[in-house]
Amino acid sequence: MKQLSLRDQVYAKLREVPMGKVVTYGQLAALVGHPKAARAIGTFMRTNPDAPATPCHRVVGSDGRLTGYSAGAGLFTKLQMLKDEGVHFKGDRVNLSASQWHKYLG
DNA sequence: ATTTTGACTTAAG
DNA sequence: GCTTAAGCCAAAA
Numbered sequence A: 001m002k003q004l005s006l007r008d009q010v011y012a013k014l015r016e017v018p019m020g021k022v023v024t025y026g027q028l029a030a031l032v033g034h035p036k037a038a039r040a041i042g043t044f045m046r047t048n049p050d051a052p053a054t055p056c057h058r059v060v061g062s063d064g065r066l067t068g069y070s071a072g073a074g075l076f077t078k079l080q081m082l083k084d085e086g087v088h089f090k091g092d093r094v095n096l097s098a099s100q101w102h103k104y105l106g
Numbered sequence B: 001a002t003t004t005t006g007a008c009t010t011a012a013g
Numbered sequence C: 001g002c003t004t005a006a007g008c009c010a011a012a013a
Helices: A006-016 A025-031 A038-047 A075-084
Strands: none
Touching (some): A006 A038
């Protein structure tokens, strides 16, 4: 049987995230069965930022803080895309209480 | 094959 | 709220 690599599972989950919602690295890691792989998630995003089907801009830090971004103008581009999707912001951070992705709440 | 580095997280002072 | 330390995973050197 074909075992999907951890990164492929991460991409699959990330593609489920609807616009206007975001997920944290840790949450994404937990969703694929590796709650401690948050760091690796960052590696995956960094090595594959061009995947058109991979909305890596919807991945933020545990506090809603926007950490690195390899494409466009970096964090600036990421911030613009998130705001454009209707994500709620609290200063420089995402308001997770309002915009964090919940699988069963849409 | 081993070491270093990094888009992380949590705990403790 | 900020800094330090330790834990974990994968890619790059």
